[in-house]
Amino acid sequence: MALALGVMGARAVMAQNAPVAAAPPLITKGYGRAAIDIQTSRANPGGVFAILVRGARWASVNTLLDGRRGSLAIEEGKLFGLVPLALDTEPSEHKLSLFFPGSRGRGGATSLMVPVTGVARPSRPRTLSQDALAAAATQTALGHGRFLLAAIRTRDLKAYHTGPLRPPVDGPIVFPFGGAEDYGMEMGPVKDGLMGEHHRGVDYDVPAGTTVRAPGSGIILLARSLVFSGETVVIGHGRGLVSVLSHLTHVSVREGDVVNIGTAVGTSGKSGIGALTPHLCFSVYLHSLNVDPEALMDASLWP
Numbered sequence: 001m002a003l004a005l006g007v008m009g010a011r012a013v014m015a016q017n018a019p020v021a022a023a024p025p026l027i028t029k030g031y032g033r034a035a036i037d038i039q040t041s042r043a044n045p046g047g048v049f050a051i052l053v054r055g056a057r058w059a060s061v062n063t064l065l066d067g068r069r070g071s072l073a074i075e076e077g078k079l080f081g082l083v084p085l086a087l088d089t090e091p092s093e094h095k096l097s098l099f100f101p102g103s104r105g106r107g108g109a110t111s112l113m114v115p116v117t118g119v120a121r122p123s124r125p126r127t128l129s130q131d132a133l134a135a136a137a138t139q140t141a142l143g144h145g146r147f148l149l150a151a152i153r154t155r156d157l158k159a160y161h162t163g164p165l166r167p168p169v170d171g172p173i174v175f176p177f178g179g180a181e182d183y184g185m186e187m188g189p190v191k192d193g194l195m196g197e198h199h200r201g202v203d204y205d206v207p208a209g210t211t212v213r214a215p216g217s218g219i220i221l222l223a224r225s226l227v228f229s230g231e232t233v234v235i236g237h238g239r240g241l242v243s244v245l246s247h248l249t250h251v252s253v254r255e256g257d258v259v260n261i262g263t264a265v266g267t268s269g270k271s272g273i274g275a276l277t278p279h280l281c282f283s284v285y286l287h288s289l290n291v292d293p294e295a296l297m298d299a300s301l302w303p
């Protein structure tokens with residue numbers, strides 16, 4: 001209780017000293033009798049726009065942002081969706097278009113400019129052993145990377161999960177999504193689906209053997225050992241949302257299993273050449289785009 005009050009006190013002080021916000025977190029635009037609410041609090045490179053359409057009877061709405069299609073669908077009785085932003089999105093105004101279905105193929109559309117705000121992200125040095133680098137350059141590693149990408153790109157319209165994701169372990173995040181990975185060299189072809197110049201997930205500092213739980217309900221798309229990410233579990237939550245849990249010691253689910261949010265899927269560890277110490281790495285993909293798991297766990301985005 002004392003801790004909670006302390007945190008609230010700190011927030012109050014920060015709010016007092018904060019400069020006037022540059023952009024409102026919520027943008028509202030009317031369309032006929034409907035209203036479109038766009039939550040921009042997580043609209044950063046690698047983040048999301050949360051869009052709610054009120055006062056309308058459509059079952060779905062399509063979106064277009066930076067040439068990428070997305071969609072809103074009925075979730076808990078509300079027409080809602082998250083539109084992902086690629087990590088290399090320019091921090092500036094972007095055109096967001098919404099396409100509304102109509103009778104006999106005659107739908108409507110509206111567009112508006114929405115702000116994407118840049119965020120400062122840390123960097124960390126990464127030193128891989130010669131053995132690890134050699135393993136990363138093999139055909140096996142390349143094949144595993146492609147295999148992982150195929151799982152991440154699984155299209156499943158069924159909604160196994162609604163609402164925010166839940167942290168897969170209890171523990172502090174020690175390195176955020178999007179942080180720079182400084183290998184001190186050009187990584188080139190040794191990159192795979194999870195390895196690159198930027199961190200593809202969030203790292204939790206937890207001891208090896210910590211129970212790892214499904215961050216959301218879904219179907220196990222992949223549960224096996226891969227060169228870079230080690231013992232890996234990929235969960236498809238439906239509607240283009242996929243979670244990846246890496247470097248496990250033990251996996252307790254099989255491909256094709258359907259799990260509920262909170263179901264134990266294994267225990268954490270440091271398997272795979274990408275793990276230098278025991279931790280849990282949690283990555284999220286939305287419509288095949290790698291996005292910040294912290295945005296998907298932010299309950300304030302949901303109506």
Ligand SMILES: [Zn+2]
Binds near residue numbers: 199200202203280281
């Ligand atoms: Zn990681």
